[in-house]
Amino acid sequence: MTAPQDAASPGxxxxxxxxxGRDRLGDVDDPMRDARLLLAHAAGLERGQLTRLDVADFTPEMITAYLALIDQRAAGRPVSKILGYRDFWKYRFAVSExxxxxxxxxxxLVEVALAQPFGRVLDLGTGSGCILLSLLAEQAQASGLGTDLxxxxxxxxxxxxxxxxxxxRAEFVISxxxxxxxxxxxxxVSNPPYIALHEMPGLAREVRAHDPRMALTDEGDGLAAYRAIVVKAGQYLRPGGRILLEIGPTQGAEVARFLSDAGFDEVExxxxxxxRDRVVGAIWPL
Incomplete structure (x- = not known):
């Protein structure tokens, strides 16, 4: 399949x-955006470079590759997992299933963390490393440790x-x-699994099917990770050290209470x- 023979211009x-591509994508949230990203990938370009394509570039091979990507997206696979990367903060991160x-x-969370200086940072449940590595890329003197199961x-x-x-400057360990x-x-810092079990059926199909389940839910009320982290975090922070936790938009008050009960100051x-409520932060007292 090639572009129509009467295509008079690259446009x-x-x-x-x-x-x-848009028509084959059906009811995805933004089919034209996804079509642009997938066409660029099939052509070996960034999305903003699509205008570089000439009519002759729309070869059968390129269109076949493009439509194969479109079919993956139409079946519910996230664009990032098709492309193999996600742009986050100022950087590009490889991602996988x-x-x-x-x-x-x-x-x-990254923005709040960078508002104050730090030397050594711990990222609990690091996943792709996007939080920890964004912080280290911005703070040239900092070092950090990322953990995951x-x-x-x-x-x-x-x-x-x-x-x-x-x-x-980055170390990673199973923990x-x-x-x-x-x-x-x-x-x-941590973006722990905070989706309650009863909320899982309401997640988008692409999230349920293509993000690791243990990174999404604690199989309970969505607060188990915060309980486990907060009760011990003070033992691992220097006096005056900070903790920053990403939360679901309804969890702020409870996570803030966990931190206050554990002896943290300046909970916000x-x-x-x-x-929407997104981060709960606090200071370990001097």
Missing amino acids: QALAWALAL EVLDPRPDTET SEAALNVARQNAGALGVQA DWFAAITGPFDLI ILPDLDG
Whole structure:
């Protein structure tokens, strides 16, 4: 299949290919955006470079590859898992079926963490490493440790550390929260599994099918990870050290109470760009 023979310009050929992909994508959230991303990938370009394509570039081979990607997306596979990467914060991270797909909401946690200096940071449940590695890329003097229960996830994080050039300052270990950790740290961050079991059926199909289940839910009320982290976090923080936890938008008050009950000071609930509660932060007392 090639672009129509009467395509008089690259623009017409591009419009034809994008419309073809859009129509095959059906009811995905933004079919034209996804079609542009997948066409660019099939053509070996970035999305913003699609206007470089000439009519002759729309070969049968390229269109076949493009439609194969479109069919994966139409079947519910996330674009990031098709492309093998996700852009997060200022950087590009490799992703796979073994890691949680980084989401823009999590950039709030990175922004808050960077508002104050830190030397050593612990990222509990690091997954792709997107939080830890974004922080290290922004703070050239900092070092950090990322933990996860999945060796496959840690291999993705190590790959990303190398791609960002921070591998000398980033360490990754298998650990069940603090089980294999020694401190102290200036900063602890985590985006733990916070989806309650009863909420799982309401998640988008692509999330349920393509993000690791253990990165999504604690199989209970969605708060088990916070209980486990908060009760021990003070033992691993320097006096005056910070903890920052991503939360679901209804969990702020309870997680804040956990931190207060554990002896943390200056507990605050911070919103994301949409105004929803997204991060709970606190300070370990001096």
